Amino acid sequence: MDEIAEDRSKFHFTQSGRDGKAVPLKREQTGSDVSSEVIGREDDKEALIKLLLSSNEKENVTIIPIVGMGGLGKTTLAQLVFNDDRVASHFGYRKIWMFVSGDFDVRQISQRIAEKLDRGNHGHLDFDLLQNILKQQMSTSKYLLVLDDVWNEDKVKWLRLKDLLMNGARGSKVLVTTRGKKIASMMATDTRYVYNLSGLPYDKCMDLFLSWAFDRIQDRPQNLVEIGKDIVSKCGGLPLAVRTLGCFLNRKGEDEDEWLSVKNSEIWELVQKENDVLPILRLTYDQMPQYLKPCFAFCSLFPKDRSIDKETLIHMWMAQGFLQSSDGIPLEKIGHRYVNELLSMSLLEEELKYPGDEARHCKMHDLIHDLARLVAGTECSLITAHPKSPSKKVRHVSVFGSDLPEKSSSKVKDSISEFLCNAKKLRSLYSHLLVEQNKTVINLLANLKYLRILILTESEFDDLPNSIGSLLHLRYLDLSKNFRIRRLPHSICKLQNLQKLKLYACVKLEKLPKGTWKIATLRHLEITSKQEFLPKKGIECLTSLRSLSIHNCYRLSTLVRGMQHLIALQKLCLTDCHNLTSLGFSLNYLISLESLEIRNCSGLYLSGRQKTQEEDCSEGRRSFQLLLNIVGLNYKKEQIEDAGKKAEGHQGLQKLRSLTFAQLPKLLELPCELENAASSLQYLSISNCDKLSSLPDWLPQCIALKRLEIKQCKMFPSPPGSQHGSCTIISPSQDELKELISKPRNKEETFEEANTTGLFELTEERSNLDEF
Numbered sequence: 001m002d003e004i005a006e007d008r009s010k011f012h013f014t015q016s017g018r019d020g021k022a023v024p025l026k027r028e029q030t031g032s033d034v035s036s037e038v039i040g041r042e043d044d045k046e047a048l049i050k051l052l053l054s055s056n057e058k059e060n061v062t063i064i065p066i067v068g069m070g071g072l073g074k075t076t077l078a079q080l081v082f083n084d085d086r087v088a089s090h091f092g093y094r095k096i097w098m099f100v101s102g103d104f105d106v107r108q109i110s111q112r113i114a115e116k117l118d119r120g121n122h123g124h125l126d127f128d129l130l131q132n133i134l135k136q137q138m139s140t141s142k143y144l145l146v147l148d149d150v151w152n153e154d155k156v157k158w159l160r161l162k163d164l165l166m167n168g169a170r171g172s173k174v175l176v177t178t179r180g181k182k183i184a185s186m187m188a189t190d191t192r193y194v195y196n197l198s199g200l201p202y203d204k205c206m207d208l209f210l211s212w213a214f215d216r217i218q219d220r221p222q223n224l225v226e227i228g229k230d231i232v233s234k235c236g237g238l239p240l241a242v243r244t245l246g247c248f249l250n251r252k253g254e255d256e257d258e259w260l261s262v263k264n265s266e267i268w269e270l271v272q273k274e275n276d277v278l279p280i281l282r283l284t285y286d287q288m289p290q291y292l293k294p295c296f297a298f299c300s301l302f303p304k305d306r307s308i309d310k311e312t313l314i315h316m317w318m319a320q321g322f323l324q325s326s327d328g329i330p331l332e333k334i335g336h337r338y339v340n341e342l343l344s345m346s347l348l349e350e351e352l353k354y355p356g357d358e359a360r361h362c363k364m365h366d367l368i369h370d371l372a373r374l375v376a377g378t379e380c381s382l383i384t385a386h387p388k389s390p391s392k393k394v395r396h397v398s399v400f401g402s403d404l405p406e407k408s409s410s411k412v413k414d415s416i417s418e419f420l421c422n423a424k425k426l427r428s429l430y431s432h433l434l435v436e437q438n439k440t441v442i443n444l445l446a447n448l449k450y451l452r453i454l455i456l457t458e459s460e461f462d463d464l465p466n467s468i469g470s471l472l473h474l475r476y477l478d479l480s481k482n483f484r485i486r487r488l489p490h491s492i493c494k495l496q497n498l499q500k501l502k503l504y505a506c507v508k509l510e511k512l513p514k515g516t517w518k519i520a521t522l523r524h525l526e527i528t529s530k531q532e533f534l535p536k537k538g539i540e541c542l543t544s545l546r547s548l549s550i551h552n553c554y555r556l557s558t559l560v561r562g563m564q565h566l567i568a569l570q571k572l573c574l575t576d577c578h579n580l581t582s583l584g585f586s587l588n589y590l591i592s593l594e595s596l597e598i599r600n601c602s603g604l605y606l607s608g609r610q611k612t613q614e615e616d617c618s619e620g621r622r623s624f625q626l627l628l629n630i631v632g633l634n635y636k637k638e639q640i641e642d643a644g645k646k647a648e649g650h651q652g653l654q655k656l657r658s659l660t661f662a663q664l665p666k667l668l669e670l671p672c673e674l675e676n677a678a679s680s681l682q683y684l685s686i687s688n689c690d691k692l693s694s695l696p697d698w699l700p701q702c703i704a705l706k707r708l709e710i711k712q713c714k715m716f717p718s719p720p721g722s723q724h725g726s727c728t729i730i731s732p733s734q735d736e737l738k739e740l741i742s743k744p745r746n747k748e749e750t751f752e753e754a755n756t757t758g759l760f761e762l763t764e765e766r767s768n769l770d771e772f
Contacts, residue, residue, distance in 0.1 A: 039211070039239075040204030041077055048081045048195060052144065052173050053090055056189075061168045065176040065184035068197035070367045071240035071277035074177040077197065078146055081175070087144065091173075094143040099305040101366065104152030106160045110134055113145065135167040142171035149304070149366055150178045155186055162187075199237020206232050208239060212246030212346075224249075227259045234268050240367060241280040247346045248284045281371045284345060293375070294322045295338050296347060299364060300372035300380045301398040301430055307351060307361045310339055315500050315524060319452045319475035320396075320427060332523075332546060383419075394423050396453075398430035420444045428453040446470055460484045469494040478502040480526075486510055493519065500524040504551055520544060528552045533560065540565035547571035558582045563590070571595040578602050658683040670696050678702050687711035700737040708732050708740075 048064070056062045066074045081087060082097060096116045098109065110130055111122050117137045122130055145165065152158060165174055176187055188194045200208070209232045214220050228249070235241040245262065252258035262283065270279040288296065295317050302308050314335030317323050323331045323338065339362070342348040347368055350359040364372065373382070378391035383399035399416065417440045420426075426448050431441050432455075439461055445454075446467035453476040462484050468474075469491025475498060479485065486508050493515030501516070503509060504526050511531035517538035525542070526549040539562040546568055550556065556577050563569075563583075569590050574580065580601045656677035661670075668691050678701035686692060686709070693715040710716055713725045719739060722728075729736055 038073070038076060038080060039208045040200045041073065041080065044077055044195075044197065045080050045084070048077070048175075049084055049086060051193065051195070052081065052087055052175070055171060059166070059189050060170045061166050061172040061174060061189070062193060063162075063165075063174040063176065063187055063189045064193045064195060065178055065188050066195045066197055067178055067181055067184035069238075069277070070179055070370075071238040072197050072199060073239045074179075074197055075148055075366075076239075078148060078175055078177050082144070082146055091142060091144040094141060096143065096145045097148065098146060099148045101149040101151060101304045104150070104154065104157050104161075106157055109147075109161060110164060117143075131164060134164050138165070138168040138172070140169065142169045142173075144173050144175070146175045146177075148177050150176055150183055150187070151180070153180065153183055153186070158186060200239055200242075201237070202233065205235060205237060205239070205242045209242050209246045212243050213249045215250070221254055223256060224254060224259055227256070227263050230263050231259075235280065236277075238277050238280075240365065241277050244281060244284055244346050247344060248287070251344065277367060278371060278374065281367065282374070284347070285371060285375055288345070289341075291322075291324050292338060292341060294320070296342060297372055297376035297380060298322065298396065299348070300369065300376045301382055301396055301428065302364070303382060303398075303400055304366050304369050305363065307363055308348075309361055310336070311360070313362075314339065315476060316428070316453055319499060321452075330546070383416075392425075395426060396428035397423065397426055398428075398432075400432045416440050417444065421447065424448065425450050427451065430455045431459070432457055449473070452476065454478070457481055462486070464489055464492070466491045468492055471495065473497060475499045475521075479506060480504040482506050484508060488513055488516075490515065492516065495519065497521055502526045504528055504549070507552065514538060517541065523547070525549070526551070530555050532557055534562075535560070537562070539563060542566060543568060545569055547573070549573040550575070550577060552576040553580075554578055556580050566590060568592050571597075573597040574601055575599040576601070656680055660685045661687070661689055663688040668692065669694060675701070680704060682706045685709040685711075686713060688713070690714045692716055695740050697741060699741060700734045702737065703734075705737070706731055708737075 048066070051062075051064055066078060068074055082095065088095065094117070096113055098112060098116075100109065107127050107130070110127075111125075114120070114122050114130060114134045114137060117134075122133065125133070165172075176184070178184055178187075184194045185191065199205075206229065209228055210220070210225070213224075213228060231245060231249075232242060235245070249259055249262065265283055267279045267283045270276075285293070285296065298317065298320065299308070299313070314323075314332060317335055317338070318331050323334045325331050325334055339348065343350060343362065346365075348362045348364060351361040351363060352359050373380070376396075378393045380396045381391075381394050381398075383397065397419075420429075420441065421444065424447055427450055429441070429448065429451060430453070441456065442461055442465060445451075445465060449470060450473055451471050452473050454471070454474060455476070455478040457478055458481045459479070460483060464479070464485065466489045468477075468489060472494070474495050477492075477495070477498060477500070480502050481504065483505070485506055487510055490513045493513055496519060498519050499521055501519075501522060501524070503512075506528050509527075509529040511529050512527065514535060515538075517535050518541045520541050521544060522542055523544050523546045525545060525547070528551045531553065532555045534556075539560060543565065545566050548566070548569060548571070550573065552575070554577065557579050558581065567590070570592050571594060572590065573595075574597070576599065578601065581603050657680055659677070659681060660683075662685070670686075675696065675698040678698050681702045682704050683706060684702070685707075688711065690713065692713045694717075708727075708729045710718075710728070711726045716725045718724055718727050727740070
């Protein structure tokens with residue numbers, strides 16, 4: 001009870017129901033190109049590009065530091081320059097972006113540069129050989145290297161790295177971002193190349209603030225604009241502070257008192273005294289909804305600049321009990337709401353592959369990460385060097401082997417052992433260590449009885465000890481990418497609070513213990529194993545299962561009829577299961593299914609449903625009704641002979657948002673059933689479908705379509721200006737979609753070319769196409 005009270009005080013939990021309600025989002029975070037979000041840095045960008053493209057008569061390699069306090073936008077400016085077409089043309093493919101921060105390990109930096117240049121793996125090489133390889137790589141032609149967020153003041157370390165970098169061909173450039181003037185002077189090849197980044201002018205800051213604080217350009221309340229002017233004047237020209245406060249006040253609406261409380265906050269005295277942006281950012285944390293505070297602080301477990309999978313983050317929050325459910329809304333959806341709130345406050349940033357992409361990953365600005373670590377205090381510990389003796393209050397720990405000194409492996413192992421022996425009240429352990437170091441973690445599991453999260457990814461140990469069964473509070477277990485483990489102990493079945501079990505890419509795992517399928521609390525299961533069948537008995541116990549992902553189970557030939565009891569299943573993913581010939585059950589029973597993904601299952605037979613001889617063919621129509629709830633469908637490498645054959649009587653796909661067909665050499669046309677998705681379809685991607693010659697007549701009805709992408713479809717008639725067999729259109733209009741529709745080939749030609757042994761094969765015993 002004392003610990004609960006302590007957690008309540010630490011994370012500011014309240015009993016009030018009012019503070020616990022989620023605030024509706026007023027502004028949805030939308031991704032865009034970096035250049036479209038940057039205001040007021042045009043002159044800085046041009047000045048830096050001029051330096052990068054200029055020649056240096058004295059040195060082959062020029063080192064250009066960008067220096068300025070945190071929050072000025074140094075990294076954003078470097079990204080603008082790095083992505084500029086002129087820079088890309090000048091340096092070609094030899095552009096390297098390197099996030100440094102933390103410990104300045106010369107070997108690790110050298111290794112990462114070498115691997116980015118030749119895309120090899122040099123982790124096994126001794127440093128002398130690695131240096132020779134790197135020198136040879138850099139001398140062949142000029143390169144551009146960005147070293148982002150450098151903190152190292154050790155001149156000896158810098159000179160060791162500089163000695164390697166200066167072997168580059170004439171015209172090579174190294175662009176550095178740092179907060180330290182001393183670091184910039186030390187690293188620059190000449191003081192003339194130190195670029196001191198100043199704050200944004202007031203008028204540019206005001207433009208930035210208004211764009212984030214208000215949803216509309218016209219009719220902005222003048223009283224709030226005037227208050228905003230006073231707030232912006234106190235931000236010292238720091239774009240991060242301006243944007244963060246703009247997002248924060250946007251959420252407050254037009255409540256003048258809320259705006260005045262920011263303007264009159266005592267925090268501004270600290271800003272002036274300490275010349276630091278953190279107090280401003282702390283203001284957004286202090287006024288953050290109480291339920292978001294532990295979620296935000298928990299993000300400090302991920303290293304700086306590390307990509308964070310949204311679903312992983314949500315499942316970790318769920319395991320810790322940070323998600324507050326209400327009105328029967330699933331915890332996963334609550335988690336997505338929390339992520340979106342942090343995005344709307346600019347405390348998380350989405351990673352987008354292209355405009356309109358549905359980002360699955362996010363990351364933190366390095367200063368926001370500093371804030372998260374500050375507010376987490378001793379509760380969360382991110383180990384990136386030799387761990388110190390833990391605080392009695394430490395509850396969540398992450399340690400990454402790639403960030404630890406490699407030569408002192410035995411010392412690291414001893415330090416980790418001592419650390420874990422004294423941290424017996426851990427709730428989370430995220431371990432990404434070398435083999436020997438992780439064995440130390442495994443041997444100490446019995447001491448960590450309060451663990452709720454245990455992540456041991458990319459670890460190569462042969463056995464998981466029986467003591468895993470003593471972790472009765474464990475809710476999240478991830479052993480992914482262990483290429484040696486062959487079996488799990490039966491004691492794992494004692495984990496009756498387990499919510500997520502992730503065994504992705506455990507390629508030597510024989511099978512799961514039978515009792516695993518009877519853990520009724522499981523909500524998410526992801527497996528790779530050698531088993532031929534899923535157990536017929538037991539799987540029906542997984543009534544809480546929300547997602548089931550089966551990867552590379554190359555011996556698996558069929559699923560089981562017990563799957564019909566998984567009434568809560570929302571996502572079913574089958575990939576690289578080449579021996580899978582039958583689902584073995586009717587998808588019709590999965591009444592909650594929202595996402596179906598089947599990739600690279602070359603032997604799979606799919607029709608309306610998997611029928612037995614006693615069942616009437618008319619039952620097949622009903623199995624398609626499950627598609628009413630599907631919101632994501634992805635078939636890859638399936639042998640689809642003619643997906644355009646009509647399946648009468650089904651009205652599914654009405655919630656389908658994303659559709660991807662990739663590497664389907666026998667796909668002739670899109671299935672006509674997809675017409676039911678015309679009003680909901682947002683993302684359509686077709687690639688490497690050599691026989692696809694046309695798009696369906698109903699395509700212009702896709703009024704919600706945000707992105708249409710066709711790549712390398714040899715028979716597809718591309719529009720003018722596009723590469724043969726390809727085209728990409730963002731937010732296509734009806735007229736653009738009409739232009740893409742070409743005359744389909746006649747049915748006789750299609751029938752003659754068809755080979756009905758593919759995924760939608762209809763044999764004599766199973767088929768009458770009209771009746772189907």
